Every structure is written in structure tokens, then in C-alpha cells.
Amino acid sequence: MKPIEVADAGPEARAVLEDIMATRGVTDVNNFWKYLANEPRMLAHVWASLKELMGPGALDPLTKELIYVAVSITNNCEYCMASHTAAARAKGATDAQINELIAVVGLANMTNRLANGYRVPVDPQFRNSDAAPKT
Amino acid sequence: MKPIEVADAGPEARAVLEDIMATRGVTDVNNFWKYLANEPRMLAHVWASLKELMGPGALDPLTKELIYVAVSITNNCEYCMASHTAAARAKGATDAQINELIAVVGLANMTNRLANGYRVPVDPQFRNSDAAPKT
Amino acid sequence: MKPIEVADAGPEARAVLEDIMATRGVTDVNNFWKYLANEPRMLAHVWASLKELMGPGALDPLTKELIYVAVSITNNCEYCMASHTAAARAKGATDAQINELIAVVGLANMTNRLANGYRVPVDPQFRNSDAAPKT
Amino acid sequence: MKPIEVADAGPEARAVLEDIMATRGVTDVNNFWKYLANEPRMLAHVWASLKELMGPGALDPLTKELIYVAVSITNNCEYCMASHTAAARAKGATDAQINELIAVVGLANMTNRLANGYRVPVDPQFRNSDAAPKT
Amino acid sequence: MKPIEVADAGPEARAVLEDIMATRGVTDVNNFWKYLANEPRMLAHVWASLKELMGPGALDPLTKELIYVAVSITNNCEYCMASHTAAARAKGATDAQINELIAVVGLANMTNRLANGYRVPVDPQFRNSDAAPKT
Amino acid sequence: MKPIEVADAGPEARAVLEDIMATRGVTDVNNFWKYLANEPRMLAHVWASLKELMGPGALDPLTKELIYVAVSITNNCEYCMASHTAAARAKGATDAQINELIAVVGLANMTNRLANGYRVPVDPQFRNSDAAPKT
Numbered sequence: 088m089k090p091i092e093v094a095d096a097g098p099e100a101r102a103v104l105e106d107i108m109a110t111r112g113v114t115d116v117n118n119f120w121k122y123l124a125n126e127p128r129m130l131a132h133v134w135a136s137l138k139e140l141m142g143p144g145a146l147d148p149l150t151k152e153l154i155y156v157a158v159s160i161t162n163n164c165e166y167c168m169a170s171h172t173a174a175a176r177a178k179g180a181t182d183a184q185i186n187e188l189i190a191v192v193g194l195a196n197m198t199n200r201l202a203n204g205y206r207v208p209v210d211p212q213f214r215n216s217d218a219a220p221k222t
Numbered sequence: 223m224k225p226i227e228v229a230d231a232g233p234e235a236r237a238v239l240e241d242i243m244a245t246r247g248v249t250d251v252n253n254f255w256k257y258l259a260n261e262p263r264m265l266a267h268v269w270a271s272l273k274e275l276m277g278p279g280a281l282d283p284l285t286k287e288l289i290y291v292a293v294s295i296t297n298n299c300e301y302c303m304a305s306h307t308a309a310a311r312a313k314g315a316t317d318a319q320i321n322e323l324i325a326v327v328g329l330a331n332m333t334n335r336l337a338n339g340y341r342v343p344v345d346p347q348f349r350n351s352d353a354a355p356k357t
Numbered sequence: 358m359k360p361i362e363v364a365d366a367g368p369e370a371r372a373v374l375e376d377i378m379a380t381r382g383v384t385d386v387n388n389f390w391k392y393l394a395n396e397p398r399m400l401a402h403v404w405a406s407l408k409e410l411m412g413p414g415a416l417d418p419l420t421k422e423l424i425y426v427a428v429s430i431t432n433n434c435e436y437c438m439a440s441h442t443a444a445a446r447a448k449g450a451t452d453a454q455i456n457e458l459i460a461v462v463g464l465a466n467m468t469n470r471l472a473n474g475y476r477v478p479v480d481p482q483f484r485n486s487d488a489a490p491k492t
Numbered sequence: 493m494k495p496i497e498v499a500d501a502g503p504e505a506r507a508v509l510e511d512i513m514a515t516r517g518v519t520d521v522n523n524f525w526k527y528l529a530n531e532p533r534m535l536a537h538v539w540a541s542l543k544e545l546m547g548p549g550a551l552d553p554l555t556k557e558l559i560y561v562a563v564s565i566t567n568n569c570e571y572c573m574a575s576h577t578a579a580a581r582a583k584g585a586t587d588a589q590i591n592e593l594i595a596v597v598g599l600a601n602m603t604n605r606l607a608n609g610y611r612v613p614v615d616p617q618f619r620n621s622d623a624a625p626k627t
Numbered sequence: 628m629k630p631i632e633v634a635d636a637g638p639e640a641r642a643v644l645e646d647i648m649a650t651r652g653v654t655d656v657n658n659f660w661k662y663l664a665n666e667p668r669m670l671a672h673v674w675a676s677l678k679e680l681m682g683p684g685a686l687d688p689l690t691k692e693l694i695y696v697a698v699s700i701t702n703n704c705e706y707c708m709a710s711h712t713a714a715a716r717a718k719g720a721t722d723a724q725i726n727e728l729i730a731v732v733g734l735a736n737m738t739n740r741l742a743n744g745y746r747v748p749v750d751p752q753f754r755n756s757d758a759a760p761k762t
Numbered sequence: 763m764k765p766i767e768v769a770d771a772g773p774e775a776r777a778v779l780e781d782i783m784a785t786r787g788v789t790d791v792n793n794f795w796k797y798l799a800n801e802p803r804m805l806a807h808v809w810a811s812l813k814e815l816m817g818p819g820a821l822d823p824l825t826k827e828l829i830y831v832a833v834s835i836t837n838n839c840e841y842c843m844a845s846h847t848a849a850a851r852a853k854g855a856t857d858a859q860i861n862e863l864i865a866v867v868g869l870a871n872m873t874n875r876l877a878n879g880y881r882v883p884v885d886p887q888f889r890n891s892d893a894a895p896k897t
Binding site for chain 6: 658659669680684694730736750
């Protein structure tokens, strides 16, 4: 599938691409959006979701970019690592933070398998914690 | 493999388990550590790593717990989700933050596959961003 | 490991490679088979399995190629995405179908993690549906 | 996190849950939606995406349910396997089709790793196929 | 899908199940085979592959069982962990070996993500090593 | 992030890098360590873990390298496949062994999904085997 430039997009995709540019204050969109423009319905849903969920909310935008990078490293998505690391830096992430993030992602992937390998039963207090969350 | 209680652990494992209890101010350790005590060398390394990396650093401890949960959801490690969600709550995470975290993890897993599926090439500016990081 | 050309293959591997060419009506095999020829026993089993399962059956061959692409995107296997997308196109898949496939794969990867993240219990009617399938 | 019944949902989530029931002609929603109601913004986006993409389109709804099951098996999401297998059956999937689907998913996961393990280079004709798709 | 007992299997599946019992010197087959009997073609291929590849070969059978467990832990397949750990023990694996295996699997999953996260380029000597293997 | 050469590393990272060189009897370290040197704490922990666990133990070093390769293929970590395949060859692995390893990894990834797809319940004897291990 080929990328679709903003000027070549049909009306449905173009409206989304222009909203991306307007929201971000840029004059072009990243490759991700140009490829996703091949499926305008999905383009619209993905953008609407990210626009609402990745902005300010219960978590600050930088934390959410770091979470995005953590998932992308775990799944080995090179594009997503590059784009969301750049987004994290644009929101203020330092080298020290990126390095620590990568370390934590490595540790989590390790202990995930240790817990699986030993089939460790969930401690009762962890279930209680979830049943009576602090809100 | 069976869990090893602190009182039954050999000296190498017991020293680690006691340091976990002392560091956390608790009188017992979670199941994870009791199972890992079957391999005292790994127990020592895992604890030393988590003790140093998961405490205060470039990222605050809550952010690191959220990253841990994000990886654990992606890998579907039930034990790790439960234990690190509890740890995140103990460090102040609210329901709204946990809910937003799960949403972001879902979105990242989706866009990871969209980027893979379209084999989206990395934009040059993302590579530049990495080559000249803000430090 | 290096690829093994048909002319250079030992008798066990060569018989399989020639059956692939005869079955598909082609004069050479794809790289996948040339590498797999390094392990002739596995080459024979993989080809026998694909030959029997990927042809006409309970599901039509195009549907099975789309399923193959879906798994390959989820696992981020670039070779498999390329080869099975080509196979799906050869069996009639349109751009619109490929785009919709990628979208569905993205959505499934998202909701898989949302279901994991909330540890959603399986609804009783889904278990019943499985216990008394429509055949 | 606890499931939220329709009657207990806030207005934003309730509107989505009622649209799910109206669209599907049912009087209650599955557990997945009750848990997702904890994050009404994500609930709205996920439902809007599935409503638009999983219905009739370039691919028929049954094929899309099978794709969903294929991804869910690959990721080992028990809830998603159960719910989408039930959905596939409701759309007419037979036991023979489900069995063949599982077989194909197994084969794809195997050949994904064989291709990775040998680092098989993508054949030029597969790249060409993608550059000049049949539409 | 329900398991199919040997006595209830159709002739194609039954022949495979009986060969499993004869080969292993047992009077019943494990649940895995009873479920796979729902798809007799796949049952035959899977058994033929495992019978040929998992026995004595370039690698000894115990090493291959350990590799099987390592993959199963990484993918979090509870059934496969249990059955192949049992098979490894039956072939002589000690607790110390199982514990060390789990540790190595944890480390590999960690360093896989560290290498991904830093996008570490492959060293030239590793490529050379592969191009001129010791045989 | 950029690789850090041994001569440019700070004292904490440099001590680790020099221990790697001394232990392995080499005059430079692989790219993996140069990148990990960006996070000296993690560098120290990863090296300490690998140094202790990957050497002679309950399992021989070659078996452990093969396990490492198996996990790396499953996760599709190209760097790790290359480096640990080279390490396995350096410890004596033959082409026949590497080929058989890749085959077993493929089979395990397949049967993992077959077991998941059928939600095969763990046989009682596998649970017993684990509860009363042969040591």
C-alpha cells in the first residue's frame, strides 16, 4: 500500500489529516497517517481516539508517551518507538528518562516471564487492593 | 516448583528476602519472591535491579509502576498486572489514572500493528530527533 | 544459514521443492523454502501441512490467507506479511479488503489488551456457546 | 476495577451502552463493555470503531470475526477468543471452520518463527506485488 | 470444542492417537491430542512433526524439551509449560535445571527488549559468523 | 541514543565494560554493551546477571545459548538472534543443531497456539509432576 499525501486524499481522509495538522500546528502529517489514509474510516477513529486520550487527562501527556514507548519496545514496533520517543522528547523527556524507561521495560519483560514460568499465584492482598481501590 | 518461605530459605536466598522485607518495611514477601527463591542467584539479581531502578530516579516511582503495568498488560501476565497495579495504587495512582493507562496501552497495541501492517517507513525527523536528543 | 537452490538440494529436500513447484505451477520456489531446505525434515512437514490445510476446505483459500496475514501482522513477521499479502492478492484480495483486514487486526490487538487489562471474566453465554456449538 | 451495569453508568457511558443494546437487539451488554464503561471516552471510541469496521464492508462480517479470533489466539486473550468465537458461530461459523481456523493460526505462528529464525529476505516479486496491487 | 476420546475418534484421528500411544508406551493420550482430534488433518501433521523432530537428532531430546519450555514461557502458554516441563523431567531434568532455564528465559526476554529499545545495530562479526558457520 | 565507546564511558560504566573484556578475553565489547552504557546502573545489573547465569551451572553454556536463541526468535529480536547464534557457534553448535533448534522453536510456537485455541485443560498428571518433582 502506498502513502497518500494530504493533497491527494479523498474528502473523508483529508478532513482528518487537516485536523491533525491544525491540532498540532504543522504543515504536513507523519508517514503513519499517510498510510492509514488508505482506510479513511480507521484513520478517523484512530485520530479521534488519540486526540482525546493522549492529551491532558488523569495522566500527563509525557507519561502517556512513555507508556506508548514501553508498549512499542515490548512489541518491537520500530516506527512506533521512533515516533513516540520523538513525541516524548518534544514533551520534555530527557536522555536520562528515556534510558530509565528502557531499563524498566527490560525488567518488566523479564519478571513477566519469571512470574509466568513459576506460575506464581496472585497474592490475596493484590486482589483485595483491586476490589477496594483507592479513588 | 513450590514457594519457599523466608524461614525455610537457605542463607543466600534468605539474605535477599530479608533485605526485601527491611527495604519495604513488611514482615513477609510476596509470592513472586518466594518462588524466585528457588533460584537464589536470580533472586539476588532481580531484587538488586528492581531495588535500584524502580526507586526515585530520572522518572518518579509511580510513572515506573505504570510503565510496568503497561508492559504486563501487553504480555498478559496476570500476576504482574495485579502486583504492579497494587504498587501503583500504593504510590497514589487513582482509578482515573489506571483507566487511562489501560486505554493508552490498548491504543498503543493497536497502532503498533497498524504501523507494522502498512510497513510505515520511519520519518526522517524522527531519526534526527534521536540522533540529536535534548539532554 | 544460506538459502539452498533447488538444483543444489539433497534428494529429500529436492523432492519437496519439486512438489512445491509442480503444485504451484512455477519454475522456482520462494526464499522461505530455500532457507527451510537447510532442515529437510521440517521442510517436508511444513509443506505437507500447508499443502493440505491452506487449499480448499471448510474455509476458502482467500480467507485462510487473510488469517495468515492477520497473525503475521500481530507477530510483526515482515517476510510473512509480504508473502501472504501477495498470496491473498493472487487469490483475489482487493486493496479495500487488505485495508479493512489491517484495521481489524489493529482493533483486535487493542481490545485483546483492554480485556486483559480489566481481567474481564468470560460471560456465561460465551462458555455455553462453546459447549453446544452449532455444527 | 469493577464492572458498571447499564443502570449505574453515567450519561456518557450509558448512551454508548444503550446504543450497543439497540444495535444488537439485546437487553444487556457483555462484560467487556461493562468494564470498559470505567473509561467512558475509550468506551465510546472502541464501540464506534467496532460498529463501523466489523459490520458489512469489503470483507464480510464472518471473515472479520475469524480474523479477530486468529489475533486473539495468537495473543492468548481468553476473553476475546470466547466472545469472538461465539460471534463467529452466531454469524454461521461451523465447527469445521473453527477447527480449520485454529489449524491455520497454528501454522502461521510456526512459519512466522521459521522465517524470523532464518532471517529470510523478502522475495522481490512480493515487494513488486505490493507496489502494484490488483485493485 | 470438546475433547475426543480415542474410542470415539474417527478412523483418521484414531490411527494417529493409537500411534501416539504405541510410540510412547501409554494407554491414553494427553488432553492436547484429544482436542486436536477435532481436526484430524492437523492432528496427523503435528504428531508426525513432533515424532520426527523431538526425538534423538542433532540435539538431544532433553535439550529440545527445554527449548520447548522456553518458548512456552515466553508466550505464556500454561498448558505447554506444564506438559513440556513434565516431559523434560521425565527425560531427566532436575529442579536446578528447570530453575536455571526459567532464569535464562527471563534474561533473554529482558535483553531482547533492551536491544530493541536501543535499536542496537548488529555487529559485523555476528553477520560474518553466520555467513561462514562452523559445520 | 548513541553507543558509548569504552574510552568515552564514565567510571561506573567503564568498570563494567572492562570486566566484560577481561572476562571474555577481548579488546572491545559488542554494540549491545555500548548502547546499554547509556544507563550504567542497568549495564551493571545485566552484565552481573549474564556473567553468573550464562556460565557453567546446572545447564551447560551451549544449552543456555540455544535457549537464548529460541526466545529471541520467538520475540523476533534480530540483534539477539545474531549475537546469541554466534555465541552458540563459538561454544560448538553445528549447523545441524541450529537448524533443529529453529525447527523446534517453530513447532513450539505452533502448538502453543493450538493449545490456547482449544483452551486445553492441563492434565492432572502434569500438575502432579510439578508438585512432586524429581530432584
